[in-house]
Amino acid sequence: MIREQRFINDDWTFAFGEHPGAEAEAPDPEWYDVGLPHSFDLPDFREQRFYVGHGCYRRTVEVRPEWIGHWIALEFLGVFQAAEVYINGRFIGRHEGGYTPFTMDISSAVVEGLNDVFVRVDNLWNPRLAPRAGDYSFNGGIYRDVSLIVADRVRIDWYGIGVTTPEVSRERAAVAASVEVVNDEPRPIQVNVAAVLSDPERSVASLPTVRRTIPARSRVVVELEGAVANPILWHPDQPHRYKLTAAVSVDGIARDSQQTSFGFRWFEFTADRGFFLNGEHLDLHGANVHQNRGGWGDAGTRASIRRDVAMIKDLGMNLIRGSHYPHHPYFAEECDRQGLLFWSELHFWGIGGENVEGFWFASAYPIDEADEPDFGESLRRALREMIRTHRNHPSIITWSIGNEAFFSDDKVIGKAKALTSELVALAKGLDPTRPVAVGGAQRKGFDVLGDIAGYNGDGAELFMDPGIPSVVSEYHGVRGEGPGEYEVEWEHGVEADYPWRSGKIFWCAFHYKSIADGAGLQGLADYWRMPRRSYHWYRERLRGIAPPVFPEPGRAVALRLTSDTETIPTDGTGDARLLVELVDEHGIRVVDDRAVHFTVVEGEGLFPSGRSITLGPESHSLWGGAGAIELRAYAPGTQRIRATAEGLTAAELVLAAIGPRKAPRAWRLPPAAPSVAEPPSGQGEASLAAYRPVAVSSAEPAHEGGNATLTGSGTYWRAATRDPGEWLAADLEFPYEIKRVEVVFAEPPAHPWTVETSVDGRDFERVHRGEPESQALSAYLAFPARTARLVRISFPEKPIDVEELRVY
Incomplete structure (x- = not known):
């Protein structure tokens, strides 16, 4: 049996532009060095404008002799938003859609030894590709992990294990596993498919083996069934997970094996009594989360995802809405592990305003009939990819079709609603075990198109006891840079609790970057994940933890530098969050917001701007006497970081980057993006107030x-x-x-x-x-x-x- 999967986030080169024909040419030594995850716009200080165009990535992968003849693929967990992949100059495939994982089969294009991988990416606004609009930034790049996968010709397909729990009680739980088995051989193959259930400590059940014959070059779905006595139920207070290991054998010889995690729980959204988990009422209180962040933009690591989820858990909230696109699969995994329910959302998205074609201010649904088929298919494809890659996560309690798609031109609103209904039906067909929501459904009758209505803003008071399961999917309470006010000022009466309302979801957990000038400043923590005072107000309200003593103006004499970890993996999945504080003679942090300069003085550690970066009040990256930035490393060794500020005693910190040994690399980093797109404005005829709160x-x-x-x-x-x-x-x-x-x-x-x-x-x-x-x-x-x-x-x-x- 052969199965191997490893990250290939390191050792890429990059250049802005389309570079026609470069995929078939020798690598250009003048290209720049980058590691993944990567964004076109680094460093990202939340500027409104961003680069729109092409960027090309290149690296080599080594194929071992024993891999030849097996299935070899590249896995991309997120590229915004169109990617063309070439191997050794040969076109492999194109993927459109910026938020969902995909694979490229490179088996027939590789040779033993070194192979050239070339990926051309663009983030051009496309009238036929969702999203056509949204309150966000749409930075291009390979901004999530990339892996190389090698497996047998007879194997379990990519994300090919689906686990459901059709019957769950505290005494007994049934398990149904769908295992998709691929036969790439030129002849029929008879396979045995088996599975074992285990928890972290022991094996708990075996699912009876099923024998099937698979025709040549085809695939079948094998259904396995079993049960577990006295299951430990998954709950935010006890996020217990089980593992299912499925195996495929031919003539007694193992050909493939894969694992997936899942949990036992049952839940219900009701129209009159709210939300129930495992038979007990649970008041949902959560926050919306965007994926972009200070310095690194959309290109966050798994470690940064882990910290984001932990911050929401620390607040005492029990739900995250993945606004407003499918998030990294690891995000749902962390929700599973840390104990947070997750609202997983598709990117059928509107923003309102002028409805100007040519940029992400457009009508959510196409206004040109010729664009409709491709646009609808882009959402159907993304929905299939989201559900396939996320379906086993016990934290996910709904698939949401999008957010505020009612911000479509009035002449196509009927078509927008019809597509929403079609997507609801598709989601229920792909996964009958979860209800389907329509987020931001407070206008034009979108709320009745799904199983759950999510009302944003004034929808909280417009739809009182609507007669269908509902949540307040967005409500506001804070705004602005810096520490802000302590107490949250809720709007539209959302502070009132009603038995028929399942819960409410704050807008939003963190500041984010947006195409809309002045937007994105509603976070309980800022873009750099520095908790604002309102963060502590929520934590006190939900968990009873008194706020810390907030820093006061004072005279700083030194810097204090700390890290959330002592080690950094070099595979692109981790980083170190560095916190610098300006302290007085007693070591107490004071409000003295002079700029702080970070430098890597030893090792190959990288900030989003390279080996140094400056945080300060001008970029709103340091306030209240403190600032934070994430450091990565793609080569092993000691990383010595120094922080300096004018007139203050400097601070140093030593970390270790852990990974395979490699030759030192003189990093040649990309300059700032060559140009930025100016969004069209002043061209639309729509009222800016239309359908607004x-x-x-x-x-x-x-x-x-x-x-x-x-x-x-x-x-x-x-x-x-x-x-x-x-x-x-x-x-x-x-x-x-x-x-x-x-x-x-x-x-x-x-x-x-x-x-x-x-x-x-x-x-x-x-x-x-x-x-x-x-x-x-x-x-x-x-x-x-x-x-x-x-x-x-x-x-x-x-x-x-x-x-x-x-x-x-």
Whole structure:
């Protein structure tokens, strides 16, 4: 039996550009040295703009003599967003879709000895490829792990073991394993397929062997069944996992074996009583998590994923929503291991606003009919890949179809809903054991298309007791850089608990990088994973842990440098998180935010910018007297890091990089990306307020504030009282340059009214005061361009019913 899988994250070279024909040429010595995971935009300090174009990667892989004749493949766990793979100049295949794993069969293209691997990547906006829009950055690159896999011609397929638990109780659990066996031989093969169940300490059950004949060059799915007495149930408080080891043999000779982990649990979302796990009610309280991070962007290591999950667990939360795309398979594995439920989401994604074609501000669903077939297939393909690679994780309690796909052009909204329904049905067909959610479904009737409705923002108050299983899939409470306020300010009444609501998911755990200027600053921790004060507020509320003593202004005299680990693996899966603190003469951290410079003075350790990096207030990478950065190493040896700051005693730290010995390498690192794409703006005709969240002073039933941002609905907002001071505010969600506001009243404006704008939701500036001089139902206000995130209509004497508020 032969099966080998090893990471090949090290020893790549890279160059920006498309480089036509380079796949068939000798390697260019002028290319730059990189390790994986890698992003086009390093270092990443959360700048709004990013490089959009091509980048090419190259390295050699050695094929041993005994591998020839076996199945050999490259596994990519994530490339954004289109990849062409070549071996020895020969085209192997193309994969489109930036968030799901895939393999490339290179068996027939390799030779004994060294083989050239060439990967051309682009992150060009593609109208036929999801996502077409989203509040995020879409950096290109091979930003997740790459592995080389070698296996027998008769083998278990890639991610070919699916485990379900059709019956679970505390006394007995049934196990059903689907094992997909491949026969690449030119003749039929009779195989025996068996499986053993074990927990960390012992074997607990054997599944009876099944014998099947597989035709030449084909595959079959073999079903195995068994049971376990008195299973230990998986729960966030006791995340116990079992292993299933499946084996394939031919004529008594083992040909392949693979393992997968799973857990015994059962759960239910209900419309009237909330969520239940293992028969007990569990109030879901979680956070949304994006994958990008300070310095390294999307290209995080497994160690960084492990820390992210641990931070959410440390808060006392029990759920993570993988916003808004399939995450690294290791993310779900860590949720399994650490004990967090996971909402795994597809990237059918909208952002709203101008709906401008050509960049990720476009309609979530294509507006050109010619783009529809490929776009729909890109989501179907990604859904299949997500479910196949994630299906055995006990932490996953739903497949979600996307987020705010209602931000599609009105003329195609019916098609967007039809595709959503089709994807729901496909997910249920691929995995009947889990319900399917529709995230961000607070507008246009998307909420009833799945088994679970996820309501964002003002959906928390628009959909009270909706009669279907539901969660608040996003709610806000903090904003801005730096330490922020301690107490979280919840919006739209989300602080209230209701028996019919399964839970609520905070937006969001960490700051993130976005194409929308001013967005991405709602984290409980910042981009560099430094906990803000609100992080400790949540931890105190959920776990009863008092906050630390927050640093105060003082006079720093020295630096203190620490690491979360003493060793770094050199295979690209790990790193060391370095924390630098500015301390006074007593060793107490003080608020003295001068810039700190890190340097690798010994070893081949790398920061995202190379052998040195500077953190400081200007890049919002150091505040409150501290900053953090992750260090990697792709060669073994001592790593000595030095931190310096003007006028302070320096600090040093010694770590060890662990891995196979290799010759020293003089790293030649890529420069900054050669150019950045400027997103089109000012071209769209859609109101920036259309379908956006609305906050109000009060509202009559059936006349909620959300009616005022529905386009052409004929509904309207009406205040619950006739008292002075009532108001309605549309949240554009991101700062925009606005220059026109239109108000459509549902009744002639018989009382004064004002229009105000705000960037932060606290300080408002008046744009216009309307007097009851005209009986016209519409008011058109033009003014010099100004930046605004909120537009508010206030009524100093008596409220007026508002049918629609439009912002341009």
